Amino acid sequence: MPPTNITITLHWQSQHGTRAANIVCEDSPPQTLIPILRAGCGLPSADPQGATIPYLLRVGNPSGPHLQNERPLSQQGISDGSHLWIGALRASPSSPRHCGVVLGEGGALLLPPMGVALTRRWLLDALALFHPDAYAHEMRLFDAGRSDYRFVSKQPHCRISMIAGVWQIHTERDDVATLHNNVPLIPQQPRPLSDGDTLQLGDAGPQVGVMLL
Known part of the structure; x- marks a missing residue:
């Protein structure tokens, strides 16, 4: 049975400031959706050195809880009208170095x-x-x-x-x-x-x- 669709409001940070758009997407895992959403938002796939930039979907805002990559949106409480933030996964000052x-x-x-x-x-x-x-x-x-x-x-x-x-x-x-x-x-x-x-x-x-x- 094909995945159902969910209408969400997607937020992201562009070079012109914070942007938002209403998007109809499949009720699929983030690992499937993120490449599509990233490209649609015009976000880079790699940094200036050519290293792949990993992205996460977060609930509500840039500091909200991130969604698990392997589970469909609906299994993580996402439904029509939910607000999601797509952003790059960045290291914090306390991130492990080794x-x-x-x-x-x-x-x-x-x-x-x-x-x-x-x-x-x-x-x-x-x-x-x-x-x-x-x-x-x-x-x-x-x-x-x-x-x-x-x-x-x-x-x-x-x-x-x-x-x-x-x-x-x-x-x-x-x-x-x-x-x-x-x-x-x-x-x-x-x-x-x-x-x-x-x-x-x-x-x-x-x-x-x-x-x-």
């Missing part, structure tokens, strides 16, 4: 400021660094075709990097799965990371944690 990947077996690697592409080799090298015995065992499983790491791509599977001052996970791939807190990533749609998040690389691949400092 991000680490925590292995399931223990141990964490702090990422460089430019972030990192997660690949099979990167994860196995991290495992070898912290747990040589576990690495040797995993290699035996891999040779036998039973290692979870076989679901991780040898090419960049996904990337963790700081975008507009906020640590994000994003992917360009639609041929491999990346799950963030058990929810698959959508290509070209960065997702903010929080301390304690879990990532799974591949439908049945290994899980790692996220640590923000």
Whole structure:
């Protein structure tokens, strides 16, 4: 059954000041609507350095509660006549500056400021660094075709990097799965990371944690 429509008043900040428009949109998740609404408002998709700008939908005003990306509007209390604000996700002065990947077996690697592409080799090298015995065992499983790491791509599977001052996970791939807190990533749609998040690389691949400092 196709999504129903909701009439909202959308507010945003342009170079000419605050703007508003009544918009009829599908009762879809924000992650589906935001690219359409952003383009319709003439908001930039990238900063001057070419980094993707992540956007959020907030209720009422720029400091209102933000909507969850994966749930349709109606499931989050949005109905005809609701006022929503679309704006870029920006880092606050207290935002974490460092991000680490925590292995399931223990141990964490702090990422460089430019972030990192997660690949099979990167994860196995991290495992070898912290747990040589576990690495040797995993290699035996891999040779036998039973290692979870076989679901991780040898090419960049996904990337963790700081975008507009906020640590994000994003992917360009639609041929491999990346799950963030058990929810698959959508290509070209960065997702903010929080301390304690879990990532799974591949439908049945290994899980790692996220640590923000």
